Amino acid sequence: MFNKKIEDICNRQVEREGYSSDLYLAMASWAETNGLSGVAGWMYTQSDEERLHMLKFIKYINERGGKAVVPAFKKPPVDFKSAEEAFKEVLKHEEFVTASINEIVALTLEEKDFNTHNFLQWFVMEQVEEEASARMILDKLRLVGKNNMYEFDRDILGLRRPAANSQTTP
Ligand SMILES: [Fe+2]
Ligand SMILES: [Fe+2]
Numbered sequence: 001m002f003n004k005k006i007e008d009i010c011n012r013q014v015e016r017e018g019y020s021s022d023l024y025l026a027m028a029s030w031a032e033t034n035g036l037s038g039v040a041g042w043m044y045t046q047s048d049e050e051r052l053h054m055l056k057f058i059k060y061i062n063e064r065g066g067k068a069v070v071p072a073f074k075k076p077p078v079d080f081k082s083a084e085e086a087f088k089e090v091l092k093h094e095e096f097v098t099a100s101i102n103e104i105v106a107l108t109l110e111e112k113d114f115n116t117h118n119f120l121q122w123f124v125m126e127q128v129e130e131e132a133s134a135r136m137i138l139d140k141l142r143l144v145g146k147n148n149m150y151e152f153d154r155d156i157l158g159l160r161r162p163a164a165n166s167q168t169t170p
Contacts, residue, residue, distance in 0.1 A: 001065065002061070002064040002065045002066040003111050003113050003116075005107060005111060006104075006107060006108060006111055006113050006116050007061060007064075007066035007067075009103070009104050009107055010057055010060065010061050010066070010068075010104065010116070011057075011061065011066075011068060011069050011071075012100075013057050013100060013101070013104060014054055014057045014058055014061070014068055014069070014070070014071065015071045015073065016096075016097060016100055017050055017051075017053040017054035017057060017097075018050075018051070018054045018070075018071070018073050019073045019074065019076070020050035020053070020093065020097060021047045021048075021050035021051040021053075021054060022047075022073050022076050023076040023077075023089075023093060024043045024044075024046040024047035024050060024090070025043070025044070025047040025076070026076035026077060026078065027039075027043040027076075027080060027086050027089075027090070028040045028041075028043035028044040028046075028047060030078070030079060030080050030086070031043055031083070031086070035153075036083060036149070036153045037153065038152075038153035038154055038155070038156040038157055039083050039086070039153055039156055041156075041157050042137075042156050042157060042159075042160060043086075045160065046090075053123070053126075056122075058070070060116075060119055064115070064116075077089075083141060083145065083149065083152070083153075084138070084141050084142075084145060087134060087137050087138050087141060088138065090134045090137075091131065091134035091135060091138060094127065094130045094131050094134055095131060097127060097130070098127040098130075098131060101120060101123045101124060101127055102124075104116070104120060105117065105120050105124065108120065129161060133159075133160075133161060136159065137156065137159060140152065140155075140156075140159065
């Protein structure tokens, strides 16, 4: 039997990963309509990855005999002041997701659900990379972006970590 508390908190994470996907999709659309095609490309790919994170949770919950519930997602913002504001928002959001994953890890220890604890280790590592990636992009934006958004936008896709790191099958 899948622990009900763990099932519920994993379903909460389904919503959070799904919202992450929508948030980055909104940022992609904003960037694309503001001449930032590189930033848009980065955000579209990021949005796809978040959807995969959501799927990992859905499949895991169901695999354990629980029931994954696809929720309604709140509407993400439509406009962003600048690419820097958008990436500050990305970092803030990823820090929130890290705290959320850590909360689940803590609960698995409390409830002695070592299978879920093991399942979460991929996400623990992923969050380290997600935060590092957002911080690195913000550093680059501060270095070059203020004076030359053209170069920043042209080069940003080269700052993505290889897809192999972020694609694992559950
Ligand atoms: Fe995620
Ligand atoms: Fe993320």
